[in-house]
Amino acid sequence: MGKAHKVLIIEDEPDVSLYLQTILETNGYQTAVCEAAADGMTHVARIRPDLISLDIMMPHETGMSFYLKLKKSREYKHIPVIVISGAVQQKEFCIEDFAPGETVPPPEAYLEKPIDVDLFLLTVNKLIKAALAGKK
Amino acid sequence: MAKKKADKQIFDAGRIHSEFFEMVPHMVAVVDRDYNIVAANRNFEEFFGPWRNKKCYAVYKKQGGPCADCPSFEIFKDGRRRVIDSVVVDKNGRPAHNVVRAVPVFNTGKKDVGYIIEMSSPVTDTSRLQQEVSILFDRVPCYITVIDSDYRIVRANEKFRESFGNVMGRHCYEVYKRRNKKCPNCPASKTFKDGKIHESEQSGIDKKGQDINYIVSTSPLKRGGGDVAHVIEISTDITRLKALEKDIIDAERLAAVGQTVAGLAHSIKNILMGLEGGKYMISLGLKKDDRDLIDKGSEMLDRNFNKTTSLVRDFLSFSKGRLPQLEMIDPNRLVVEIVDLYKDIARQSGIELKQVLSPKVKKAPLDPDAIHTCLTNLVSNAIDACQMAKQKGNEVIITVRDDRNTLIFEVTDNGAGMDYDIKKKIFTTFFTTKGGKGTGLGLLTSRKLVQEHGGRIVVKSQKNRGSLFRLEFPRQRLNYIYKEGRKGGDEEK
Numbered sequence: 001m002g003k004a005h006k007v008l009i010i011e012d013e014p015d016v017s018l019y020l021q022t023i024l025e026t027n028g029y030q031t032a033v034c035e036a037a038a039d040g041m042t043h044v045a046r047i048r049p050d051l052i053s054l055d056i057m058m059p060h061e062t063g064m065s066f067y068l069k070l071k072k073s074r075e076y077k078h079i080p081v082i083v084i085s086g087a088v089q090q091k092e093f094c095i096e097d098f099a100p101g102e103t104v105p106p107p108e109a110y111l112e113k114p115i116d117v118d119l120f121l122l123t124v125n126k127l128i129k130a131a132l133a134g135k136k
Numbered sequence: 137m138a139k140k141k142a143d144k145q146i147f148d149a150g151r152i153h154s155e156f157f158e159m160v161p162h163m164v165a166v167v168d169r170d171y172n173i174v175a176a177n178r179n180f181e182e183f184f185g186p187w188r189n190k191k192c193y194a195v196y197k198k199q200g201g202p203c204a205d206c207p208s209f210e211i212f213k214d215g216r217r218r219v220i221d222s223v224v225v226d227k228n229g230r231p232a233h234n235v236v237r238a239v240p241v242f243n244t245g246k247k248d249v250g251y252i253i254e255m256s257s258p259v260t261d262t263s264r265l266q267q268e269v270s271i272l273f274d275r276v277p278c279y280i281t282v283i284d285s286d287y288r289i290v291r292a293n294e295k296f297r298e299s300f301g302n303v304m305g306r307h308c309y310e311v312y313k314r315r316n317k318k319c320p321n322c323p324a325s326k327t328f329k330d331g332k333i334h335e336s337e338q339s340g341i342d343k344k345g346q347d348i349n350y351i352v353s354t355s356p357l358k359r360g361g362g363d364v365a366h367v368i369e370i371s372t373d374i375t376r377l378k379a380l381e382k383d384i385i386d387a388e389r390l391a392a393v394g395q396t397v398a399g400l401a402h403s404i405k406n407i408l409m410g411l412e413g414g415k416y417m418i419s420l421g422l423k424k425d426d427r428d429l430i431d432k433g434s435e436m437l438d439r440n441f442n443k444t445t446s447l448v449r450d451f452l453s454f455s456k457g458r459l460p461q462l463e464m465i466d467p468n469r470l471v472v473e474i475v476d477l478y479k480d481i482a483r484q485s486g487i488e489l490k491q492v493l494s495p496k497v498k499k500a501p502l503d504p505d506a507i508h509t510c511l512t513n514l515v516s517n518a519i520d521a522c523q524m525a526k527q528k529g530n531e532v533i534i535t536v537r538d539d540r541n542t543l544i545f546e547v548t549d550n551g552a553g554m555d556y557d558i559k560k561k562i563f564t565t566f567f568t569t570k571g572g573k574g575t576g577l578g579l580l581t582s583r584k585l586v587q588e589h590g591g592r593i594v595v596k597s598q599k600n601r602g603s604l605f606r607l608e609f610p611r612q613r614l615n616y617i618y619k620e621g622r623k624g625g626d627e628e629k
Contacts, residue, residue, distance in 0.1 A: 013406065013409075015410040015413055015414075015440065016406075016409050016413065018413065018417075018432065018436065019409065019410070019416060019417070019436070022413075022416065022417055022429070023416065086401075086402045086405030086406050112405070113408065113409040114405060114411075115409065115412075117416065
């Protein structure tokens with residue numbers, strides 16, 4: 001087995017991040033948790049994750065403002081993002097609702113809380129593979 | 137010599153008469169019994185054109201026979217002078233409105249009328265103006281009445297008569313409101329007293345028994361000082377506007393309910409996520425025989441069950457009481473209560489809690505518990521925002537004041553402030569920036585309570601600068617809801 005893929009979890013709710021960590025680590029991923037969106041980019045630079053799991057509603061700076069920074073950065077915009085939120089009821093996550101006038105692409109995946117564990121793992125696996133293939 | 141002098145006097149008198157006849161600033165003509173114009177001055181000729189050897193009806197009206205209502209005919213009969221309004225035709229064929237003074241000239245030494253001198257003045261402009269004013273008075277989309285100092289209607293326009301029937305001579309309060317005595321807060325009585333314009337919103341009953349809402353403006357029917365003998369009342373019917381306003385209040389209430397349900401779903405989803413997490417960890421712990429994982433999972437379940445409890449508790453308080461229980465209270469009092477309640481808590485966190493009262497603010501119909509809850513939420517949020525702030529020297533100020541007939545409470549802080557994303561979301565979901573500590577119901581509850589008062593919350597905020605939350609209660613809406621709550625009690629309040 002090769003080196004474990006790294007997932008950065010940006011989530012202020014400790015129960016949710018512990019849950020996601022447990023799922024991912026049990027399934028062979030390496031994880032790191034960041035509790036504030038404002039610190040997100042620092043974590044990204046340090047850890048260089050293969051995928052980011054992102055909450056939207058967070059204190060101070062929202063997940064969306066982190067997302068905009070990430071997708072506008074030349075160095076990190078290729079990192080796939082799964083938005084996990086309870087705020088959106090639609091199947092599709094519409095960026096326009098959260099950041100009107102922005103031209104960044106929508107997140108690679110959106111999952112509604114509470115998540116389906118199998119779907120979550122499947123999505124993580126698929127997105128990391130696709131990102132790596134894209135890099136090559 | 138004497139005869140010569142007398143002749144000269146006669147000659148001069150004739151010349152003076154002739155000059156006078158020509159110069160008089162009216163159109164003068166002399167008509168005999170056979171409708172012939174025997175003399176006319178320059179003004180007459182200039183206006184009507186050639187008149188010699190013509191009949192008066194041919195000149196005055198350019199018609200072939202005597203007028204049906206010929207005034208001269210009457211004067212020749214009874215010898216009495218007359219002033220009449222007459223529509224004539226000028227030399228260019230244009231109709232004109234003239235006032236004609238007709239004076240008989242008796243035959244010398246006899247009682248029969250030999251000639252009639254007719255002196256005409258054009259009144260076309262005045263008449264048209266009068267007509268325009270009269271049309272304006274009747275057709276203007278307002279009720280207009282003129283009342284005397286006994287509050288009796290002496291004039292009423294067409295629109296008023298259409299809605300209220302025949303009202304002349306009746307008391308305005310009887311007509312507008314079917315009362316038998318003067319209304320309290322009558323704006324007309326103020327105008328009678330001070331001669332100034334007054335305005336007020338009133339409700340009345342029309343001739344069909346329908347309720348009618350109107351804004352009435354009363355002004356003295358004269359310019360300058362002195363006693364006011366008559367007052368003009370101009371009322372605008374706002375019944376449909378009122379109905380719309382009620383629809384808007386209802387729609388806002390419904391929207392608040394809708395958002396609450398959506399927000400509740402969001403909040404429950406977060407808790408479900410925690411419960412799922414706990415369950416997942418316990419079953420994984422059992423599978424792996426990992427005691428630590430089981431404990432963590434069980435703690436997670438506990439926490440999220442507790443969250444459910446507090447959410448349900450908050451939600452019940454949110455859904456409590458559908459209509460606000462309004463009573464007349466001093467808004468200053470509420471602010472003092474909140475400051476007393478939070479002063480110490482704020483000080484312990486190094487935050488100064490200040491109040492800015494306004495002795496001028498009048499009592500208002502408010503639900504004291506509801507406003508207390510709103511202000512409590514806002515002040516506790518403001519204190520939290522100060523605690524999260526990077527900068528020091530924080531303060532929270534609660535202000536109460538009246539602005540353009542709107543009662544205003546303001547809670548300002550110089551705490552953490554909010555960015556665009558947060559500002560956008562604070563009222564739309566059970567959104568919280570307090571992590572696991574908040575349920576995200578505080579502001580939503582506040583907004584619901586404010587909306588039930590017909591008011592709104594205005595938010596201004598800048599990241600790292602602070603926030604302002606303003607509760608605005610238009611007094612007219614408060615009064616309306618107050619009246620509705622009392623189901624047609626004393627309408628003047």
